[in-house]
Amino acid sequence: MTALLSIERVKARYGPVEALRGVSLTVDEGEIVALIGANGAGKSTLLMTICGAPKAAEGRIVYAGQDITGTDLHDMVKLGIAQSPEGRRIFPRMTVLENLQMGAYLGDERNLSGDLERMFALFPRLAERKYQRAGTMSGGEQQMLAIGRALMSRPRLLLLDEPSLGLAPLLVAQIFATIREINRAQGVTVLLVEQNAYHALRLANRGYVLVNGEIRMSGTGQSLLDDPDIRKAYLAGGHG
Amino acid sequence: MEYFLQQLINGLTLGAIYGLIAIGYTMVYGIVGMINFAHGEIYMIGAFVSLVAFTILGTFAFASPVLAILIVLIAAIIFTSVYGWTVERIAYRPLRGSFRLAPLISAIGVSIFLQNYVHLLQGAKMKPLQPIVTGGFVMTGDGSFPVRITYLQIGIIVATVVLMAGFTLLIHKTKLGRAQRACEQDRKMAALLGVNVDRTISITFVMGAALAAVAGLIFTLYYGAVDFFIGFLAGLKAFTAAVLGGIGSLPGAMLGGLLIGLIEAFWSAHFPIAYKDVAVFGILVVVLIFRPTGLLGRPDVEKV
Ligand SMILES: Nc1ncnc2c1ncn2[C@@H]1O[C@H](COP(=O)(O)OP(=O)(O)OP(=O)(O)O)[C@@H](O)[C@H]1O
Numbered sequence: 001m002t003a004l005l006s007i008e009r010v011k012a013r014y015g016p017v018e019a020l021r022g023v024s025l026t027v028d029e030g031e032i033v034a035l036i037g038a039n040g041a042g043k044s045t046l047l048m049t050i051c052g053a054p055k056a057a058e059g060r061i062v063y064a065g066q067d068i069t070g071t072d073l074h075d076m077v078k079l080g081i082a083q084s085p086e087g088r089r090i091f092p093r094m095t096v097l098e099n100l101q102m103g104a105y106l107g108d109e110r111n112l113s114g115d116l117e118r119m120f121a122l123f124p125r126l127a128e129r130k131y132q133r134a135g136t137m138s139g140g141e142q143q144m145l146a147i148g149r150a151l152m153s154r155p156r157l158l159l160l161d162e163p164s165l166g167l168a169p170l171l172v173a174q175i176f177a178t179i180r181e182i183n184r185a186q187g188v189t190v191l192l193v194e195q196n197a198y199h200a201l202r203l204a205n206r207g208y209v210l211v212n213g214e215i216r217m218s219g220t221g222q223s224l225l226d227d228p229d230i231r232k233a234y235l236a237g238g239h240g
Numbered sequence: 241m242e243y244f245l246q247q248l249i250n251g252l253t254l255g256a257i258y259g260l261i262a263i264g265y266t267m268v269y270g271i272v273g274m275i276n277f278a279h280g281e282i283y284m285i286g287a288f289v290s291l292v293a294f295t296i297l298g299t300f301a302f303a304s305p306v307l308a309i310l311i312v313l314i315a316a317i318i319f320t321s322v323y324g325w326t327v328e329r330i331a332y333r334p335l336r337g338s339f340r341l342a343p344l345i346s347a348i349g350v351s352i353f354l355q356n357y358v359h360l361l362q363g364a365k366m367k368p369l370q371p372i373v374t375g376g377f378v379m380t381g382d383g384s385f386p387v388r389i390t391y392l393q394i395g396i397i398v399a400t401v402v403l404m405a406g407f408t409l410l411i412h413k414t415k416l417g418r419a420q421r422a423c424e425q426d427r428k429m430a431a432l433l434g435v436n437v438d439r440t441i442s443i444t445f446v447m448g449a450a451l452a453a454v455a456g457l458i459f460t461l462y463y464g465a466v467d468f469f470i471g472f473l474a475g476l477k478a479f480t481a482a483v484l485g486g487i488g489s490l491p492g493a494m495l496g497g498l499l500i501g502l503i504e505a506f507w508s509a510h511f512p513i514a515y516k517d518v519a520v521f522g523i524l525v526v527v528l529i530f531r532p533t534g535l536l537g538r539p540d541v542e543k544v
């Protein structure tokens with residue numbers, strides 16, 4: 001199988017700070033891949049670098065056989081890459097509906113109403129809050145909106161940055177179930193960044209561990225879950 | 241009562257001009273976060289293009305004033321749009337992402353440049369124009385004080401109301417408007433969703449410039465004379481209107497414009513006219529003391 005996304009020795013800097021120090025990873029079509037790592041490891045930077053902000057200082061990013069290393073941020077959606085970024089970044093002074101419409105900004109108008117229906121079926125809470133200003137929604141609702149907005153562009157590759165952040169345990173389970181559903185039913189490939197390593201590795205086909213801007217370990221979700229070092233470093237919470 | 245009504249009509253007309261210019265300030269501030277101090281000059285250029293276009297049409301002995309105004313309007317909008325677009329491209333875009341004061345200084349520079357450029361091109365003298373739209377009617381007629389409203393005033397007020405309603409719809413109901421608001425709230429996220437941020441900002445400058453062109457045309461028709469310096473004070477007042485209404489807020493800009501027009505008209509009617517600008521800026525100060533975000537501005541606590 002050829003990789004949908006392949007990142008080759010990518011470095012990224014913020015001024016003098018080198019946040020990614022030669023990262024390589026691949027994501028195959030139809031997979032869910034988890035990326036775990038401590039705070040400041042460079043996980044969010046990696047997702048943003050895939051989208052071109054910051055641009056990779058070195059290395060190559062290949063998507064669907066095409067080198068996208070220098071591509072502009074606003075051209076990513078056209079390629080089929082959508083991101084629900086760190087901190088959700090919903091538009092606070094727009095309604096829920098408008099946020100979803102923004103997700104379909106470049107999409108075909110004819111698909112809009114059908115896609116909205118699907119999003120409301122996936123997240124019934126969003127349907128109830130359709131005309132509420134997004135900034136006044138609860139953290140969990142905003143998270144659903146951020147994922148829903150990313151899906152509105154009908155992506156082939158979905159980049160999710162900590163979708164479970166700040167959610168109650170019940171909601172965490174629900175969000176992960178939804179990600180699985182999106183992946184299975186709609187065939188969307190997912191690259192998932194998570195602090196919640198246990199859930200993420202259980203869900204994912206494969207996983208990577210990022211330490212200080214470098215990939216330290218990789219393998220199937222299960223093999224990483226069973227690894228004693230990983231258990232000590234990332235699963236100390238006592239899951240499973 | 242009649243006197244009051246007359247001042248109301250005059251004030252609304254003046255307020256319409258300020259409101260139209262103020263929208264340009266407020267839209268650019270909302271999206272780019274900078275005060276485009278050259279906007280007053282764009283308005284002045286709109287007025288000049290109108291004057292020159294009317295003069296040219298006049299030499300052809302153009303008969304229909306409505307058609308003439310339409311032609312001039314299109315010419316004025318095209319010219320100011322080109323100026324607005326170019327100013328953004330040359331003076332602001334290269335400075336995007338540098339320190340906050342840089343585009344402000346650049347804007348003041350552009351403003352001085354445009355003033356002197358028109359000064360050189362058109363000379364320093366007031367340029368007069370034959371009245372294009374004449375006539376009107378008397379609204380109340382008990383004889384002691386007739387309240388006159390001219391056709392021009394009616395046209396100005398109607399055109400302004402239509403434009404403002406149109407712009408409000410555009411910002412709130414269209415895809416372009418949504419993209420503009422998205423850029424205002426989170427530029428990087430907007431780009432991540434496929435919005436071409438640079439182009440959206442350019443369009444915003446062009447929209448502001450087009451409204452300034454309308455205001456310039458109205459000024460030319462209403463006062464019948466233009467010079468290269470009219471952009472300075474009008475720009476300052478319109479900026480004041482935008483701040484008074486709450487900078488960044490579209491209805492705020494309209495409200496602020498109308499209020500300032502009304503304050504000027506009523507002040508001039510009852511108090512020494514030399515102090516009317518003092519009154520305008522005085523009220524701005526008072527409002528800002530009690531409502532630092534302006535009348536319709538949103539408090540910053542909401543910012544995420
Ligand atoms: N805009 C920025 N400017 C300067 N340094 C930055 C910027 N963004 C991130 N960094 C630095 O880059 C490094 C990686 O940050 P990044 O946000 O990618 O980490 P992360 O793995 O996502 O962490 P977390 O789990 O806390 O979200 C950190 O040291 C951080 O301080």
Ligand SMILES: [Mg+2]
Pocket residue numbers: 043044045086161
């Ligand atoms: Mg992060």
